Amino acid sequence: MSLHIKDWKHVFKLDPAREVDDDALERICLSGTDAIIIGGSSNVTYDNTVDLLARVRKFVLPCVLEISTMEAIVPGFDLYFVPVVLNAGNTDWIAGQHQRALRDYGALLHWEQIVPEGYVILNQQSTVAELTEAKCDLTEEDVIAYARLADKLFQLPIFYMEYSGAFGNMSWVQQAARTLQGARLFYGGGIDNADKARQASQAAHTIVVGNAIYDDLGQALSTVAAVKYN
Numbered sequence: 001m002s003l004h005i006k007d008w009k010h011v012f013k014l015d016p017a018r019e020v021d022d023d024a025l026e027r028i029c030l031s032g033t034d035a036i037i038i039g040g041s042s043n044v045t046y047d048n049t050v051d052l053l054a055r056v057r058k059f060v061l062p063c064v065l066e067i068s069t070m071e072a073i074v075p076g077f078d079l080y081f082v083p084v085v086l087n088a089g090n091t092d093w094i095a096g097q098h099q100r101a102l103r104d105y106g107a108l109l110h111w112e113q114i115v116p117e118g119y120v121i122l123n124q125q126s127t128v129a130e131l132t133e134a135k136c137d138l139t140e141e142d143v144i145a146y147a148r149l150a151d152k153l154f155q156l157p158i159f160y161m162e163y164s165g166a167f168g169n170m171s172w173v174q175q176a177a178r179t180l181q182g183a184r185l186f187y188g189g190g191i192d193n194a195d196k197a198r199q200a201s202q203a204a205h206t207i208v209v210g211n212a213i214y215d216d217l218g219q220a221l222s223t224v225a226a227v228k229y230n
Helices: 022-029 046-056 096-108 127-132 140-153 170-179 194-203 211-215 217-228
Strands: 010-014 035-038 063-066 079-085 114-121 158-162 184-188 206-209
Touching: 010 022, 010 217, 022 046, 022 217, 035 046, 046 063, 114 127, 114 140, 140 158, 140 170, 158 170, 170 184, 170 194, 194 206, 194 217, 206 217, 211 217
Parallel strands: 010 035, 010 206, 035 063, 063 079, 079 114, 114 158, 158 184, 184 206
Antiparallel strands: none
């Protein structure tokens, strides 16, 4: 398995607050995906996070915690993704929570495991947009400027375009990816079949498949081969 995010083309994202049975989890973890991200926007707790981690750890692939709340920071993950929501209206999601986490836990962190993500949320109707009060009425030029902000000014290793449940504008994704020189573009949102996975993977560097796992597992699993073996 590779812990180098630049090697990842396909990632499954599991929500600790949603049910996935053992058979489904085995199929997900043995699918050929490059990594599992554990994270969600609501009802994420220490207990449901540590439970899901223990189940995923039965399989040999990278397991990442995307931190959305300090109360659910669990040891034992390979990497920890830290979202910085660049278009958040609530600045707590840009630097506030991060400063408090470093105040309380900074001396204990293993920095080689920490991977900051520059997030841009693009679906106004999503839970994460409401939570962060994201300003989603953006133009293509705005998105490209955020890509440059993440890549050049902040020098973040990941620029994440999050459409959260809706399939986004692949032209914008492609233009943002072309703008990046150091960062890797992760795309998430609405990838619920192999065709959309192919479209997204042609635009982004790494695609993230989440909701489809819970809506139609067979279609979700088909996204792996569409990206990695075609």
